[in-house]
Amino acid sequence: MRIDVLTLFPAMFAGPLDESIVKRARNAGILDLRIHNLRDWAHDRHRTVDDTPYGGGPGMVLKPGPIFEAVEALKAASGTRTKVVLTSPAGRTFTQDVARELAAEESVLLVCGSYEGFDERVREHLADDELSIGDFVLTNGALPAMVVIDAVARLLPGALGDDASSQDESFSHGLLEYPQYTRPVEFRGWRVPEILQSGNHSAIERWRRAQAMKRTAERRPDLWEKMKWAKPARKI
Ligand SMILES: C[S@@+](CC[C@H](N)C(=O)[O-])C[C@H]1O[C@@H](n2cnc3c(N)ncnc32)[C@H](O)[C@@H]1O
Incomplete structure (x- = not known):
C-alpha cells in the first residue's frame, strides 16, 4: 500500500514512523510511505500557503491553490486510484472499521491541516473523505495522520508477526x-x-x-x- 502525506511539518514524522511495526512494514515493502512539504507547492519567495479568512476572524486559513496543485501532482505520481483524506476535527470519527477501510485501498493521500484549517473548497472539491481522531483540537494534522498511518499499517497483510493478532x-x-x-x-x-x-x-x-x-x-x-x-x- 502507498500512503502519501502532505504537511507543513515533515520533520514531525521522523521517529514515530521509523520504529516498531511501521518501520518493519516499510522495510518489508508492505508500506510505501512518502512525506511531502506543502510549501514545495507555494509560488512566492516566502513559500506562503495561508492567508487571512474572508469575513474576518482570528488566525489564518490554508489557501486552496498549493493544496490543489500538490494533491493533483501526487495523485498523478501514484499511478493508481488515490483516496484523498483530510485530517479535521469536523471529519467522521476515525475507528478500527475506518482503519480497515483504508487498509483495503491501494493508495491514500493524507492532507494535514494547520492554522485554522482548510479553505472550504478543498473540502468540497478535492477531498474524498475527512477524518477526526477525536473530539479535541490539535495544533495541526501531523499527529492525526500518524495515528491513522499506525492503525492502518498494522492491518496490512504481513505487517504483524501473526496476522491473527489484528483480528x-x-x-x-x-x-x-x-x-x-x-x-x-x-x-x-x-x-x-x-x-x-x-x-x-x-x-x-x-x-x-x-x-x-x-x-x-x-x-x-x-x-x-x-x-x-x-x-x-x-x-x-
Ligand atoms: C488548530 S486545528 C484547526 C481547528 C479548526 N479551526 C476547527 O475549529 O475545527 C488545525 C488542524 O489540525 C488538524 N486537527 C486538529 N485536531 C484534529 C482532530 N481531532 N482530528 C483530526 N485532525 C485534527 C486538522 O488538520 C486541522 O485543520
Missing part, C-alpha cells in the same frame, strides 16, 4: 479485548484465573468472550448497544 483485539468484533495474563501465575498474591491454565480451549474461548462482553457492557455502553443483536447467537 482478535479490541474493536475487531465490536467488543473490547478480554483480559490478558502472562507469567508468573501468581504476582503479589493475585492469581491468573484457573480457566486460562486448564488447557480446555473451548472453555477458554467461552470465558474470553464472556469477559469481552462484560468489559464492553461496563465500559463502552455505546459499543455494547451496537452489539446487542449478536447476544442471542452465543451462549455464555
Whole structure:
C-alpha cells in the first residue's frame, strides 16, 4: 500500500514512523510511505500557503491553490486510484472499521491541516473523505495522520508477526479485548484465573468472550448497544 502525506511539518514524522511495526512494514515493502512539504507547492519567495479568512476572524486559513496543485501532482505520481483524506476535527470519527477501510485501498493521500484549517473548497472539491481522531483540537494534522498511518499499517497483510493478532483485539468484533495474563501465575498474591491454565480451549474461548462482553457492557455502553443483536447467537 502507498500512503502519501502532505504537511507543513515533515520533520514531525521522523521517529514515530521509523520504529516498531511501521518501520518493519516499510522495510518489508508492505508500506510505501512518502512525506511531502506543502510549501514545495507555494509560488512566492516566502513559500506562503495561508492567508487571512474572508469575513474576518482570528488566525489564518490554508489557501486552496498549493493544496490543489500538490494533491493533483501526487495523485498523478501514484499511478493508481488515490483516496484523498483530510485530517479535521469536523471529519467522521476515525475507528478500527475506518482503519480497515483504508487498509483495503491501494493508495491514500493524507492532507494535514494547520492554522485554522482548510479553505472550504478543498473540502468540497478535492477531498474524498475527512477524518477526526477525536473530539479535541490539535495544533495541526501531523499527529492525526500518524495515528491513522499506525492503525492502518498494522492491518496490512504481513505487517504483524501473526496476522491473527489484528483480528482478535479490541474493536475487531465490536467488543473490547478480554483480559490478558502472562507469567508468573501468581504476582503479589493475585492469581491468573484457573480457566486460562486448564488447557480446555473451548472453555477458554467461552470465558474470553464472556469477559469481552462484560468489559464492553461496563465500559463502552455505546459499543455494547451496537452489539446487542449478536447476544442471542452465543451462549455464555
Ligand atoms: C488548530 S486545528 C484547526 C481547528 C479548526 N479551526 C476547527 O475549529 O475545527 C488545525 C488542524 O489540525 C488538524 N486537527 C486538529 N485536531 C484534529 C482532530 N481531532 N482530528 C483530526 N485532525 C485534527 C486538522 O488538520 C486541522 O485543520
